Amino acid sequence: MWVLSTVLCLTVMQLCCHLLQDAVIIFALLVATRLQGNNKKDKGVAAAPQQAVPSTSDNSNSSSAPAAAAAAANGGAAASPAGKQGKEGKQDTGKHKEARDKGGAATAGSKAGKEAEEARIDMLDIRVGQIVSVQQHPNANALYLEEIDVGEEKPRQVISGLVKFVPKDKMENRRVVVCCNLKPAKMRDIMSYGMVLCSSSDSHDQVDPITPPDGVPVGERITFEGYSNAPLDEVNPKKKILERLFPDLKTTADGTPTYKGIPFMTSNGVITSTIPNGNVA
Numbered sequence: 001m002w003v004l005s006t007v008l009c010l011t012v013m014q015l016c017c018h019l020l021q022d023a024v025i026i027f028a029l030l031v032a033t034r035l036q037g038n039n040k041k042d043k044g045v046a047a048a049p050q051q052a053v054p055s056t057s058d059n060s061n062s063s064s065a066p067a068a069a070a071a072a073a074n075g076g077a078a079a080s081p082a083g084k085q086g087k088e089g090k091q092d093t094g095k096h097k098e099a100r101d102k103g104g105a106a107t108a109g110s111k112a113g114k115e116a117e118e119a120r121i122d123m124l125d126i127r128v129g130q131i132v133s134v135q136q137h138p139n140a141n142a143l144y145l146e147e148i149d150v151g152e153e154k155p156r157q158v159i160s161g162l163v164k165f166v167p168k169d170k171m172e173n174r175r176v177v178v179c180c181n182l183k184p185a186k187m188r189d190i191m192s193y194g195m196v197l198c199s200s201s202d203s204h205d206q207v208d209p210i211t212p213p214d215g216v217p218v219g220e221r222i223t224f225e226g227y228s229n230a231p232l233d234e235v236n237p238k239k240k241i242l243e244r245l246f247p248d249l250k251t252t253a254d255g256t257p258t259y260k261g262i263p264f265m266t267s268n269g270v271i272t273s274t275i276p277n278g279n280v281a
Helices: 001-115 241-248
Strands: 126-136 144-149 158-159 175-179 185-187 191-193 199-202 208-210 249-251 258-261
Touching: 158 191, 241 249
Parallel strands: none
Antiparallel strands: 126 144, 126 175, 144 158, 185 191, 199 208, 249 258
């Protein structure tokens, strides 16, 4: 009986050992399987960046190549119009420069043409006038301040440098010849709206106003044979018309004022002066 109990106990113990061994083995297998699974996951996670990097690099390389090609193409296409535009800009600049040069040449030619244009005596509005008042210029001892009737609504204020040459009493109520379309000029703070034409000697020690004949109405325009154009509205001093006319304004041996040998004429005969073989200005 004791033996049987012993055998039974041994058998149960052996069975328990086998079961325990099997349980350990199963546990070990489970642990191993679990660890293997974790290792695979870890390897997968670790491998993913490695695979992603080449993939990204490949994609980047593959995409960058077309992008670079596209950029190069676009850059080339952009460079081509830019270059074309640069060339066109240069061509345009050249054309503009040429146009400016031509324009400058045309302007210079036009200016030269105007300067070379003949100054004609009929450009001046020269009229018969009569001094209605004369007084000393308040700011200049050598100047007269005159009021001259030239056939307009009111007399013109004219300043003349005749104090040293003509006494005041010889100027009062005197009939004179006046250039009426000169640009108004301020002389010693007072405006002058015309110029009394005078004859003078070459040495300029004699100066005297030229004189219209009696019976010629005030305001009548002086004429010159062969010159019948209308006078300018205003003589531009920059064109120096007077300066170009003066050399041809002379008095003859009998004192007749002339332009290129043509006498100053009125409806009642020629203008006269007291200074022969002189100048008129």
